[in-house]
Amino acid sequence: MSETRTEGVRHFAHHFKSAFHEFDACKVGMWLFLLQEVLFFAPLFVGYAVYRALYPEAWHEASHLLDWKLGALNTVVLICSSFTMAMGVHAAQTGRKNKIVLNLGLTILLACCFLVVKYFEYSHKVHVGLLPAGMFTYEGLQHAKSPLFFSLYFMMTGLHGLHVLIGIAVLGWIWSRARRGDFGPDYYTPVELTGLYWHFVDLVWIYLFPLLYLVG
Amino acid sequence: MSHDAPAHGSHDNYLTHKRGLWSWLYTLDHKRIGLLYLFTILSAFLVGGIAALMVRTELWKPGKVFLDPDGFNQAFTYHGSIMVFMVILPLIPSALGNLILPMQVGAKDVAFPKLNLLSYYVFLFGVILAVATLFTSGIDTGWTFYAPYSIRTSTATIMVVTGAFFMGFAAILTALNFITTVHKLRAPGLTFGRLPLFVWCIYATNIIQMLATPVIALTLMLLVFERLMGIGIFDAKLGGDPVLFQHFFWFYSHPAVYIMILPAMGIINEVIPVFSRKNVFSYWGMAGAVFGIAVVSFIVWGHHMFVSGQSETANFVFSLLTMFVAVPTGIKIFNWVATMYQGSIRLTTPMLYAMAFIFVFLVGGLTGVFLATVSINVHLTDTYFVVAHFHYTMVGGAIMAFMAGLHYWFPKFSGRMYAEFPAKISWFLIFLGFNVTFFPQFILGMQGMPRRYYSYPERFTNLNQISTVGSYLIALGFVLALFYLIYGLLWGKKAPDNPWGAETLEWKTSSPPPHENFIREPVVTHGPYEYQI
Numbered sequence: 001m002s003e004t005r006t007e008g009v010r011h012f013a014h015h016f017k018s019a020f021h022e023f024d025a026c027k028v029g030m031w032l033f034l035l036q037e038v039l040f041f042a043p044l045f046v047g048y049a050v051y052r053a054l055y056p057e058a059w060h061e062a063s064h065l066l067d068w069k070l071g072a073l074n075t076v077v078l079i080c081s082s083f084t085m086a087m088g089v090h091a092a093q094t095g096r097k098n099k100i101v102l103n104l105g106l107t108i109l110l111a112c113c114f115l116v117v118k119y120f121e122y123s124h125k126v127h128v129g130l131l132p133a134g135m136f137t138y139e140g141l142q143h144a145k146s147p148l149f150f151s152l153y154f155m156m157t158g159l160h161g162l163h164v165l166i167g168i169a170v171l172g173w174i175w176s177r178a179r180r181g182d183f184g185p186d187y188y189t190p191v192e193l194t195g196l197y198w199h200f201v202d203l204v205w206i207y208l209f210p211l212l213y214l215v216g
Numbered sequence: 217m218s219h220d221a222p223a224h225g226s227h228d229n230y231l232t233h234k235r236g237l238w239s240w241l242y243t244l245d246h247k248r249i250g251l252l253y254l255f256t257i258l259s260a261f262l263v264g265g266i267a268a269l270m271v272r273t274e275l276w277k278p279g280k281v282f283l284d285p286d287g288f289n290q291a292f293t294y295h296g297s298i299m300v301f302m303v304i305l306p307l308i309p310s311a312l313g314n315l316i317l318p319m320q321v322g323a324k325d326v327a328f329p330k331l332n333l334l335s336y337y338v339f340l341f342g343v344i345l346a347v348a349t350l351f352t353s354g355i356d357t358g359w360t361f362y363a364p365y366s367i368r369t370s371t372a373t374i375m376v377v378t379g380a381f382f383m384g385f386a387a388i389l390t391a392l393n394f395i396t397t398v399h400k401l402r403a404p405g406l407t408f409g410r411l412p413l414f415v416w417c418i419y420a421t422n423i424i425q426m427l428a429t430p431v432i433a434l435t436l437m438l439l440v441f442e443r444l445m446g447i448g449i450f451d452a453k454l455g456g457d458p459v460l461f462q463h464f465f466w467f468y469s470h471p472a473v474y475i476m477i478l479p480a481m482g483i484i485n486e487v488i489p490v491f492s493r494k495n496v497f498s499y500w501g502m503a504g505a506v507f508g509i510a511v512v513s514f515i516v517w518g519h520h521m522f523v524s525g526q527s528e529t530a531n532f533v534f535s536l537l538t539m540f541v542a543v544p545t546g547i548k549i550f551n552w553v554a555t556m557y558q559g560s561i562r563l564t565t566p567m568l569y570a571m572a573f574i575f576v577f578l579v580g581g582l583t584g585v586f587l588a589t590v591s592i593n594v595h596l597t598d599t600y601f602v603v604a605h606f607h608y609t610m611v612g613g614a615i616m617a618f619m620a621g622l623h624y625w626f627p628k629f630s631g632r633m634y635a636e637f638p639a640k641i642s643w644f645l646i647f648l649g650f651n652v653t654f655f656p657q658f659i660l661g662m663q664g665m666p667r668r669y670y671s672y673p674e675r676f677t678n679l680n681q682i683s684t685v686g687s688y689l690i691a692l693g694f695v696l697a698l699f700y701l702i703y704g705l706l707w708g709k710k711a712p713d714n715p716w717g718a719e720t721l722e723w724k725t726s727s728p729p730p731h732e733n734f735i736r737e738p739v740v741t742h743g744p745y746e747y748q749i
């Protein structure tokens with residue numbers, strides 16, 4: 001691969017003293033954003049914990065109906081995407097343009113893989129009627145509270161999926177900027193921030209996978 | 217401190233920096249965004265106020281006055297939702313916070329100006345979405361949106377709840393912006409120990425906003441899905457638990473009370489030293505108390521649910537923890553009084569409002585301790601005693617302090633003075649009207665009149681009528697305020713840079729300030745309340 005070196009565009013807003021000052025502030029902002037994201041997911045995890053503690057048999061029974069192999073596949077896909085994301089950030093810090101573009105592209109691709117797998121999982125469940133409690137039509141479950149599990153399943157994975165979608169959009173945007181050669185050692189704030197966000201999305205899944213697929 | 221003395225009149229300021237409607241709608245200047253918030257929020261205040269007057273008028277006598285029962289339910293729901301979500305919550309942090317906080321830390325702007333503008337439009341979108349339901353089926357759930365009624369009612373719950381979601385999102389983004397600003401953009405020499413207490417209070421508020429608002433945001437979204445596809449998490453019919461909704465709701469909404477009150481305390485912290493010409497009695501006592509309140513606020517939510525069927529142990533623990541809130545609050549009140557003690561007090565309008573705040577908030581706080589006691593609470597739950605209590609804290613607290621702040625900073629952001637005399641009359645009407653409205657409600661509540669009821673037995677008529685008269689006095693006071701403030705804005709006499717002789721940084725620049733706040737970057741050499749006189 002031919003090495004194209006870029007320095008990035010050195011610019012910063014009028015109210016900062018230096019490019020580093022701006023970078024620093026942006027990172028604080030991003031960490032704060034991720035902090036509130038944790039709290040945003042919190043009610044779902046609390047709801048999950050409460051109902052699991054109350055109805056362990058229902059949870060046991062219902063989680064067997066999820067395909068842990070697909071869940072595991074998606075876990076691997078997301079971990080790989082976190083790796084390519086980290087490589088992308090590193091490439092931006094060292095100013096290797098082609099590597100930034102390649103790694104961001106791979107991250108987007110893996111994120112799409114994740115959603116494709118999720119699509120097959122969802123459509124199967126819709127097909128057999130494993131839906132949120134109000135629309136639940138699947139027969140063959142003993143426990144009256146089992147449909148609640150699927151309510152939480154759809155809410156949790158749905159919210160996570162929404163975050164993946166947003167991630168893809170943002171990644172697409174910085175990918176196109178990377179192709180223009182916007183990023184390099186002097187300026188890679190958006191790559192760094194997107195990286196932080198993407199690792200967070202990955203981390204949420206790392207919790208969701210065992211809680212939903214493996215508790216049975 | 218260095219004194220830049222810009223020539224008046226010829227000076228370019230943020231109001232004249234760019235012209236035209238577009239330059240306002242697409243502004244990145246925190247001061248202009250603050251004014252956009254102020255305008256939007258005060259418009260909402262008008263709508264919420266009219267709803268309040270409708271409620272009070274309907275309660276003039278038992279039975280129908282002019283609203284049918286459904287109309288009454290909608291009137292108090294709109295009053296509550298608008299006043300809580302669109303007025304008191306964003307009023308001080310978003311409007312006055314945007315106007316003043318960046319200047320108080322000596323910054324040219326907030327850390328993320330574009331995000332700041334985005335927050336405003338997200339907020340505006342939420343407001344429009346929620347208020348638009350006035351023209352559809354309305355909403356009748358009360359501002360608490362309790363399940364399961366909010367799942368079943370045929371009114372436009374989804375729109376209002378989504379509106380509240382967007383307003384919450386805007387608050388989170390603003391909080392993120394301010395926290396970063398305080399950490400990264402302070403002027404040289406402005407150590408944390410020299411920050412004005414208003415900044416401390418907004419900072420603590422922002423932390424609560426960051427930690428509590430996401431919880432309600434998601435809870436409201438779950439409510440939407442509950443209605444759309446019956447996820448059943450809050451619906452006993454589908455196996456869920458409505459009490460879980462109450463827990464989530466109050467996990468946010470109790471700290472939200474402090475989102476309303478901490479910024480209010482911040483304003484009082486600024487006004488009292490300035491008009492007493494004295495340093496605050498205990499700077500770290502004040503700052504520490506703010507964080508004490510913020511921390512405790514997260515572990516007391518169960519006091520709203522003493523009668524919801526939670527366990528005796530939970531009731532006991534929540535009751536005890538709630539009383540702890542009185543400790544830092546007491547510290548603050550003693551602190552303000554001690555600051556005034558032997559000061560040379562000037563009874564300007566901001567100072568009058570600050571003193572009204574202390575009185576009103578003390579009554580609200582003490583009745584809060586009543587309500588924290590489980591045995592009394594069970595008797596008083598959902599009566600007018602509760603209504604009076606939270607109006608004394610939330611309205612008395614937030615609105616009195618807002619008025620103090622509005623008058624205090626009016627010369628700064630408008631560049632003109634308001635007229636003291638009508639301002640004092642208006643203060644008197646509002647303060648008197650407030651007590652006439654809400655004090656009788658304590659008695660009504662003790663006698664057992666439940667809140668949110670359309671009609672009542674004959675014997676409650678007198679007290680209800682006193683209360684209604686009081687609400688008209690408040691309205692009169694605000695109408696007067698509207699007139700003299702607009703007059704001041706347009707034709708008031710030109711304000712000097714530092715009319716009150718204050719030491720915080722926003723007074724070290726011209727009135728109104730230039731586009732980038734300071735001509736030269738200020739350097740701070742002493743604390744915010746160290747007056748020379």
Ligand SMILES: [Cu+2]
Nearest residue numbers: 470473517520
């Ligand atoms: Cu509370």
